[in-house]
Amino acid sequence: MTLIVPVTDRQQLSGLAQVTQSFSVIYPPALGNRLQKIYWGPYRKQALANQQYDHNCLGTEKINRFFSAINGTRTSQFDYEQAFRTDYMTKKESLKGKCVLSANEYYYNWVLIEDFTSLPVKQPEIEDTSGNVSSGLPLTTAEIKYSVTANGAEALLGGYFHYVYAVFQRNLLMKPGIITLSVP
Numbered sequence: 077m078t079l080i081v082p083v084t085d086r087q088q089l090s091g092l093a094q095v096t097q098s099f100s101v102i103y104p105p106a107l108g109n110r111l112q113k114i115y116w117g118p119y120r121k122q123a124l125a126n127q128q129y130d131h132n133c134l135g136t137e138k139i140n141r142f143f144s145a146i147n148g149t150r151t152s153q154f155d156y157e158q159a160f161r162t163d164y165m166t167k168k169e170s171l172k173g174k175c176v177l178s179a180n181e182y183y184y185n186w187v188l189i190e191d192f193t194s195l196p197v198k199q200p201e202i203e204d205t206s207g208n209v210s211s212g213l214p215l216t217t218a219e220i221k222y223s224v225t226a227n228g229a230e231a232l233l234g235g236y237f238h239y240v241y242a243v244f245q246r247n248l249l250m251k252p253g254i255i256t257l258s259v260p
Contacts, residue, residue, distance in 0.1 A: 145223050
C-alpha cells in the first residue's frame, strides 16, 4: 500500500541589518515529489523578551514591500505593499471561513503563505486507486529555488531571522514488516 503524505522542511535564514533584505532557499528533488506550500515569517534577531515571537506587520512595522519568486519567475505581477494591503487583498478569498476575520488580525499575525496546490499543471493531476491526489509544483526532475526580496520599515536590532517552512509530498510505502518514506 502506498500513501502520499506531507512532509516539511524548515530553514532559518539570517538577514542583515539593512532595510532591503533578500534570501533564497533551494529545494532539491530529494525532499519530495511536489512542493505544495511555503510559509515565510520574519522575526527580529535581537528582540526583547516580550517581542521574541512577534511577527506583527500592522502599520508596516517590519516588512512594508516585498515580492517572491520561483526559479527567478515572480509569483505575482506586482510588489506586495503592506500600506495598501495588497497581500491581504490577494489572500482574502482563501481566508473566508477561517479564524482570521479582518485585515488587522491578518497583519498582527502576519506570515506569507504561498500555496501551489491549486495552480494549473501541465500534466493532469494523478489520482491512484487508493484516493491519493498529487498536487503542487513538480520536484522530481529539477530543484526549485524560492527567493524573497523585502523592504523593511527599519534596519534596527541587527536585522531579522527569516523562517521558511515548506510542505512537500512524499510516498509512504507500507508492506508487511517494512515502512519506507520515499521519493520516486
